[in-house]
Amino acid sequence: MGLFVPSTSTFFLRNANAPGGADVVFGFGPAGSGWTPLAGDFDGNGTDTVGLYSASNGFYFLRNTNAPGGADLTFGYGPAGVTPLVGDWDGM
Numbered sequence: 001m002g003l004f005v006p007s008t009s010t011f012f013l014r015n016a017n018a019p020g021g022a023d024v025v026f027g028f029g030p031a032g033s034g035w036t037p038l039a040g041d042f043d044g045n046g047t048d049t050v051g052l053y054s055a056s057n058g059f060y061f062l063r064n065t066n067a068p069g070g071a072d073l074t075f076g077y078g079p080a081g082v083t084p085l086v087g088d089w090d091g092m
Helices: none
Strands: 002-005 010-013 024-027 036-040 049-054 059-062 073-076
Touching: 002 036, 036 059
Parallel strands: none
Antiparallel strands: 002 010, 010 024, 036 049, 049 059, 059 073
């Protein structure tokens, strides 16, 4: 499970589907930006990490580790203002 606080751009991630505190807490992205949080295995290593989507310009900002830092991958896809979806579309 995970939580995202938009006002501070902070992720709170839990490694078990059970009550308790976050196992990992870190900031990623600009605070108060209104960007949409994402989760997925963006580099194909078998571990889900976080990302952000900017609806104003259709850009994605993806991390390959659940830790603070800059985006490991940034790209635009589709028109601005759409709803992003994350999935393993090719099963690899």
